[in-house]
Amino acid sequence: MIGAAPIIELKGVGKVYGTGTPVANTVLHGIDLRVRHGEFAALIGPSGSGKSTLLNIIGLLERASSGEYLLDGRPVSALEDAQLTRHRSRSIGFVFQFHHLLPAFTALENVTLPILIRDGVVSAQERARARALLAQVGLSDAIDRRPGQLSGGMQQRVAIARALAANAPLVLADEPTGNLDTRSSDDVFALLRRFNHERGTAFLVVTHDSRLAARCDRVIELTDGRVIRDQQIRVPA
Amino acid sequence: MRFEIVVALRFLREGRFQTGLIVFGVAAGFAVVAYITALVGGLQANTIARTLGTQPHVSIRPLQDAPRRAAPPLADPSARSDPAIQDVQVQPRAQRLRSVDNWGALVPLLERTPDVVAVSPSATGAGLARRGEAARAVALVGVLPDRYDRIVGLSSRIVAGSMRLGPGEALIGSELADDLGVGLGDPFTLASGLGTSDTFRVAGLFDLGVRDLNRRQVVLPLRASQSLLGLAGGVTSIDLALTDAFAADAVAARLRALTGLDAESWMQANAQLLSALDAQSVSTGLIRVVVLVVVVLGVSSVLVVAVTQKRREIGILRAMGATRGQLTRVFLLQGAIIGAAGSAVGAALAWAMLWAFVTFVKGADGQPLFSFTLAPSLLGGVAAVAMLCGVLAASLPARSAARLDPAQAIRL
Numbered sequence: 074m075i076g077a078a079p080i081i082e083l084k085g086v087g088k089v090y091g092t093g094t095p096v097a098n099t100v101l102h103g104i105d106l107r108v109r110h111g112e113f114a115a116l117i118g119p120s121g122s123g124k125s126t127l128l129n130i131i132g133l134l135e136r137a138s139s140g141e142y143l144l145d146g147r148p149v150s151a152l153e154d155a156q157l158t159r160h161r162s163r164s165i166g167f168v169f170q171f172h173h174l175l176p177a178f179t180a181l182e183n184v185t186l187p188i189l190i191r192d193g194v195v196s197a198q199e200r201a202r203a204r205a206l207l208a209q210v211g212l213s214d215a216i217d218r219r220p221g222q223l224s225g226g227m228q229q230r231v232a233i234a235r236a237l238a239a240n241a242p243l244v245l246a247d248e249p250t251g252n253l254d255t256r257s258s259d260d261v262f263a264l265l266r267r268f269n270h271e272r273g274t275a276f277l278v279v280t281h282d283s284r285l286a287a288r289c290d291r292v293i294e295l296t297d298g299r300v301i302r303d304q305q306i307r308v309p310a
Numbered sequence: 311m312r313f314e315i316v317v318a319l320r321f322l323r324e325g326r327f328q329t330g331l332i333v334f335g336v337a338a339g340f341a342v343v344a345y346i347t348a349l350v351g352g353l354q355a356n357t358i359a360r361t362l363g364t365q366p367h368v369s370i371r372p373l374q375d376a377p378r379r380a381a382p383p384l385a386d387p388s389a390r391s392d393p394a395i396q397d398v399q400v401q402p403r404a405q406r407l408r409s410v411d412n413w414g415a416l417v418p419l420l421e422r423t424p425d426v427v428a429v430s431p432s433a434t435g436a437g438l439a440r441r442g443e444a445a446r447a448v449a450l451v452g453v454l455p456d457r458y459d460r461i462v463g464l465s466s467r468i469v470a471g472s473m474r475l476g477p478g479e480a481l482i483g484s485e486l487a488d489d490l491g492v493g494l495g496d497p498f499t500l501a502s503g504l505g506t507s508d509t510f511r512v513a514g515l516f517d518l519g520v521r522d523l524n525r526r527q528v529v530l531p532l533r534a535s536q537s538l539l540g541l542a543g544g545v546t547s548i549d550l551a552l553t554d555a556f557a558a559d560a561v562a563a564r565l566r567a568l569t570g571l572d573a574e575s576w577m578q579a580n581a582q583l584l585s586a587l588d589a590q591s592v593s594t595g596l597i598r599v600v601v602l603v604v605v606v607l608g609v610s611s612v613l614v615v616a617v618t619q620k621r622r623e624i625g626i627l628r629a630m631g632a633t634r635g636q637l638t639r640v641f642l643l644q645g646a647i648i649g650a651a652g653s654a655v656g657a658a659l660a661w662a663m664l665w666a667f668v669t670f671v672k673g674a675d676g677q678p679l680f681s682f683t684l685a686p687s688l689l690g691g692v693a694a695v696a697m698l699c700g701v702l703a704a705s706l707p708a709r710s711a712a713r714l715d716p717a718q719a720i721r722l
Contacts, residue, residue: 129717132629155633155634158628158632158633161631163631169626169720173626177323186627190631193312193313
């Protein structure tokens with residue numbers, strides 16, 4: 074399942090906040106990182122280690138201050154905002170800690186939102202695919218419910234379906250189980266693994282939970298803006 | 311564009327309390343604009359129609375006997391430089407009634423003039439109406455009834471009797487009839503300043519809608535008036551009706567040059583009225599602008615709050631691949647939708663207000679003060695302005711929404 078080509082390739086990526094001010098704060102120091110298609114990697118580290126900043130840069134939500142970033146082989150560091158947005162919608166799905174669904178939209182509409190944004194319309198075929206995805210995450214009965222009518226675990230499963238709806242080759246998950254109970258978080262994590270196996274989608278999961286990190290194929294540990302450990306802990310199936 | 315429409319509508323529906331309030335605010339604003347526009351438009355059209363109903367568009371008279379001024383004004387510099395002129399005492403000459411020279415040839419010429427639809431010669435002068443003890447100062451208006459009717463539409467203002475004027479017959483205003491105590495068919499005496507007098511029968515009563523005119527005007531056959539006023543075949547003015555009342559100034563100027571006579575337009579004759587109407591238009595314009603500014607500020611502030619409230623959603627949409635342009639349009643559309651919805655509700659409100667005005671505010675005669683129309687073009691214009699204002703109001707919030715840093719907005 075894992076190809077040789079990297080989906081993420083960072084070369085000496087650094088991030089400084091407040092450049093040119095007396096309180097300039099270097100958050101990332103020359104990060105080199107490659108994540109290949111189909112990998113399932115955990116990104117761990119204490120609070121303030123730069124995990125979120127790194128994930129934002131990889132997700133094209135923030136720009137690196139220095140270094141080079143190739144997303145799926147294409148250099149993206151110098152792209153304009155509109156082009157970044159296009160790359161983001163084509164290549165990256167997001168699962169946020171607080172599931173971040175749009176409260177005014179139903180579960181199904183939330184899942185098809187990336188397609189609506191990209192194409193302006195959602196075809197019947199895509200809608201059917203979205204239904205199938207929701208069925209796969211066990212929410213066949215909840216497709217027309219609003220996020221407010223769903224439990225936290227259910228909302229996170231909708232968010233996972235949404236991240237996968239546009240067929241992005243990379244999903245970035247920031248503490249996807251952060252505010253779920255143990256059972257729900259096991260369910261959610263199992264889903265991520267399943268989609269990784271079935272679809273070959275690469276996952277980069279930020280987590281505090283060492284139990285979950287141990288169930289990933291690879292663990293990348295960040296401290297003070299530097300990668301201090303990058304270890305293949307299991308051979309992917 | 312469908313994405314933008316879907317999201318804009320959802321956002322508005324989600325904040326339905328806010329949306330409802332601001333739509334109502336916009337509606338109130340635009341109802342006021344539409345109401346004032348229709349009301350003032352109706353009022354002005356009505357005022358002008360009433361004014362024109364009793365006046366010709368252009369009146370041609372002989373030039374006054376010169377010199378006309380008693381003394382040169384002291385401010386006149388040329389007068390001061392020439393002491394000889396300063397000493398001259400110039401007295402105004404007593405103006406007698408003058409006849410329009412050669413009016414018989416002038417009438418067909420005027421009838422052929424472009425823009426002129428009706429020509430009516432008249433012999434007009436001051437007189438006294440008497441019956442028994444009662445005497446009233448009146449204006450003698452000697453006309454050819456058919457021609458005169460086409461200038462002021464007198465036949466539609468006859469309240470008793472008929473417009474037909476035989477020899478020895480006259481039409482008088484309903485108030486004058488009361489003053490003199492005469493009714494249809496009753497005789498009364500008309501005398502002119504020259505001392506000539508004659509007896510007439512009341513052939514009809516008219517109501518011009520202006521009390522003063524009803525009290526003063528006496529319409530009689532041209533020939534009778536000529537003999538009373540000592541004009542012997544002459545007329546004092548030739549009255550014109552035009553296709554376009556507002557072309558009167560231009561037509562009058564043209565006719566002055568053409569005939570060498572004095573041609574006065576109704577606009578010159580009613581300069582004060584027109585400048586009052588102008589002042590009214592300016593002040594209603596000002597009110598409209600202020601209302602629009604308030605509406606724009608109101609919509610803008612609501613959308614500014616909405617952008618702040620929806621930071622996270624905006625961040626999510628950006629992370630899902632929405633461009634800045636798409637988010638800008640989402641908020642511009644919300645402004646446009648608020649404007650459109652507001653103007654729809656506002657149109658209904660304006661209609662209700664005008665209906666109430668016409669229904670409950672009556673003149674002395676129990677009739678509505680004047681008629682109005684809420685023209686579709688006015689409503690269309692107001693709706694277009696409303697949407698434009700909505701978009702304008704949304705432009706600032708839309709910009710701030712588009713500029714939101716997605717990473718911060720989500721706190722990924």
